[in-house]
Amino acid sequence: MTRRQLAVLAAGSATTGLLALTTKASAQTPLVAPDYLQAARDSKRAAAAELAAFPLDTATEPAFQFKA
Amino acid sequence: MTDEIFYSPLTGLNERLRKREFSAVELTRAFAERLGKYGPRFNAVALPLTEIALRRAKEVDDDLKHDRFHGPLQGISFGAKDMLSFAGHPTTWGARPFASQVFDETATVLQKLDKAGSVLLAKLSMVELAGGGGYRLAGASLFGPGLNPWNPERWSGGSSSGPASAVAAGLVPFALGSETSGSIISPSACCGVTGLRPTYGLVSRHGAMPLSWTMDKIGTLCRNVEDCGIVLQAIAGSDSKDPGSAGKSFYYTPQYARKLSDMTLGFSPDDPDWADAESRPALEAALRTARDLGAKVLEVSLPEFPWGSLTDIIIGTEGGAAFESLIASGKVDELADPSQAAGLKANLGVLAKDYLRAMRIRSLVKQKFRELFTTVDVLVAPSRYNVAPKVSEPLDGPDPFPSGKAKGPGMTSLIPAGNLAGLPALSVPCGFGGGLPLALQFVGPAFSENSLLAFGREFQARTDWHLRRPPLSF
Numbered sequence: 001m002t003r004r005q006l007a008v009l010a011a012g013s014a015t016t017g018l019l020a021l022t023t024k025a026s027a028q029t030p031l032v033a034p035d036y037l038q039a040a041r042d043s044k045r046a047a048a049a050e051l052a053a054f055p056l057d058t059a060t061e062p063a064f065q066f067k068a
Numbered sequence: 069m070t071d072e073i074f075y076s077p078l079t080g081l082n083e084r085l086r087k088r089e090f091s092a093v094e095l096t097r098a099f100a101e102r103l104g105k106y107g108p109r110f111n112a113v114a115l116p117l118t119e120i121a122l123r124r125a126k127e128v129d130d131d132l133k134h135d136r137f138h139g140p141l142q143g144i145s146f147g148a149k150d151m152l153s154f155a156g157h158p159t160t161w162g163a164r165p166f167a168s169q170v171f172d173e174t175a176t177v178l179q180k181l182d183k184a185g186s187v188l189l190a191k192l193s194m195v196e197l198a199g200g201g202g203y204r205l206a207g208a209s210l211f212g213p214g215l216n217p218w219n220p221e222r223w224s225g226g227s228s229s230g231p232a233s234a235v236a237a238g239l240v241p242f243a244l245g246s247e248t249s250g251s252i253i254s255p256s257a258c259c260g261v262t263g264l265r266p267t268y269g270l271v272s273r274h275g276a277m278p279l280s281w282t283m284d285k286i287g288t289l290c291r292n293v294e295d296c297g298i299v300l301q302a303i304a305g306s307d308s309k310d311p312g313s314a315g316k317s318f319y320y321t322p323q324y325a326r327k328l329s330d331m332t333l334g335f336s337p338d339d340p341d342w343a344d345a346e347s348r349p350a351l352e353a354a355l356r357t358a359r360d361l362g363a364k365v366l367e368v369s370l371p372e373f374p375w376g377s378l379t380d381i382i383i384g385t386e387g388g389a390a391f392e393s394l395i396a397s398g399k400v401d402e403l404a405d406p407s408q409a410a411g412l413k414a415n416l417g418v419l420a421k422d423y424l425r426a427m428r429i430r431s432l433v434k435q436k437f438r439e440l441f442t443t444v445d446v447l448v449a450p451s452r453y454n455v456a457p458k459v460s461e462p463l464d465g466p467d468p469f470p471s472g473k474a475k476g477p478g479m480t481s482l483i484p485a486g487n488l489a490g491l492p493a494l495s496v497p498c499g500f501g502g503g504l505p506l507a508l509q510f511v512g513p514a515f516s517e518n519s520l521l522a523f524g525r526e527f528q529a530r531t532d533w534h535l536r537r538p539p540l541s542f
Binding site for chain 1: 202373374376377378380381384406407409410411413414415417418419422425426428429432
């Protein structure tokens with residue numbers, strides 16, 4: 001993890017979604033940037049791919065059950 | 069009344085109310101005037117409730133006059149993050165699309181504090197939608213950027229921005245905030261206040277803005293550890309209106325707390341290497357103090373998981389569902405930070421299989437933490453590894469310290485990891501870097517709040533960082 005990622009993780013709540021975005025913004029000025037949505041989608045895809053690569057076997061399944 | 073009351077601990081204020089040194093009305097009016105004077109300087113206030121507060125304080129005075137005592141919070145005013153509903157008044161969630169939103173029911177935690185005799189003085193500002201879409205600007209709020217009382221060119225942290233700056237500046241005796249992943253611990257650290265994130269399910273979220281049903285928690289921001297324990301006792305407890313409620317109460321019992329000498333504190337020697345140059349000396353000294361509190365100490369490592377991706381998928385998916393109608397209406401584009409809108413829209417595209425996989429991995433996270441807590445009782449680490457960022461710079465800007473020499477990750481992922489596992493955390497001020505506050509966090513197993521408070525209490529008995537006050541002279 002880079003310090004940049006660390007700073008984003010520490011910002012509070014869900015600030016992890018835009019790590020792929022590298023455009024530097026001037027603060028407090030809403031940016032009309034069409035690539036925001038694409039960057040956000042790319043970030044979600046990257047996160048899902050990282051989770052897909054994480055080893056997971058069925059032995060964990062009993063821990064994720066619906067309880068009546 | 070002198071300025072000293074604005075930084076008095078809760079028990080001190082309550083004792084003086086009981087002795088009739090001043091009335092609840094006088095105390096409420098004093099805080100209201102201070103909040104009115106300084107609150108706007110930090111963009112801390114969402115909605116002043118002065119008239120209602122004064123009426124409530126008058127009722128409290130009547131109770132005190134007739135010796136009807138309701139505990140240590142009676143007559144004490146407080147602020148609440150604007151994600152908590154207060155019947156008949158706007159609850160904006162910090163976001164323009166909800167600027168005129170009004171609920172007809174009051175959040176359970178506010179009802180509990182009312183019953184304890186506390187006086188709600190104001191709703192306090194927050195990052196829009198608690199940052200649920202992923203924000204990159206300090207100004208991602210209906211109320212503007214949260215400004216830090218120690219230096220208004222710096223951010224107050226988020227998403228509980230107003231609660232942190234208001235407590236730090238002595239504008240309210242305590243405040244309620246919320247955390248999904250970092251929103252109490254981070255602003256508490258930035259502003260130099262003591263913050264407590266309770267175990268998931270210990271405090272009802274009924275009446276609170278839902279962002280992530282499996283990760284949202286309501287907690288406290290206070291002057292010191294003792295105050296956090298007192299407020300948590302008042303707001304914790306079972307609530308049938310919150311399906312996530314653990315059905316447990318909390319009793320702040322310092323007299324029965326385990327001795328520190330009977331406990332083991334886990335730490336990582338890699339942590340100081342993650343701090344920037346101006347923060348490192350203070351954090352190293354604070355970690356030494358923590359290791360000398362009297363507990364046994366043990367070097368440990370956090371389990372390795374893809375923390376960022378787990379929180380991104382889980383909070384993102386649940387947040388996308390929670391705000392589906394906002395996104396569908398198009399009003400999501402009214403948010404102050406366009407990356408929030410983009411993030412929320414992208415959240416709706418996450419596949420169910422990916423969310424379920426994240427939740428399955430989360431089961432392993434809980435298991436690994438259970439194993440870790442068989443070797444240590446509490447973990448200690450920096451709450452943040454640097455001071456509050458500049459308001460003028462994006463939060464996800466370029467890495468300012470690219471030449472790190474850390475051998476391992478240390479506890480750098482303790483905020484997302486602890487939140488994913490539902491663990492409690494206590495952040496205590498621990499020094500300064502470049503004139504801005506730094507903090508340590510203590511994290512323990514679920515429902516170990518009294519152990520965390522014991523460590524925090526001892527830390528604050530040996531240091532005075534929590535007693536420092538911002539100058540407010542700019």
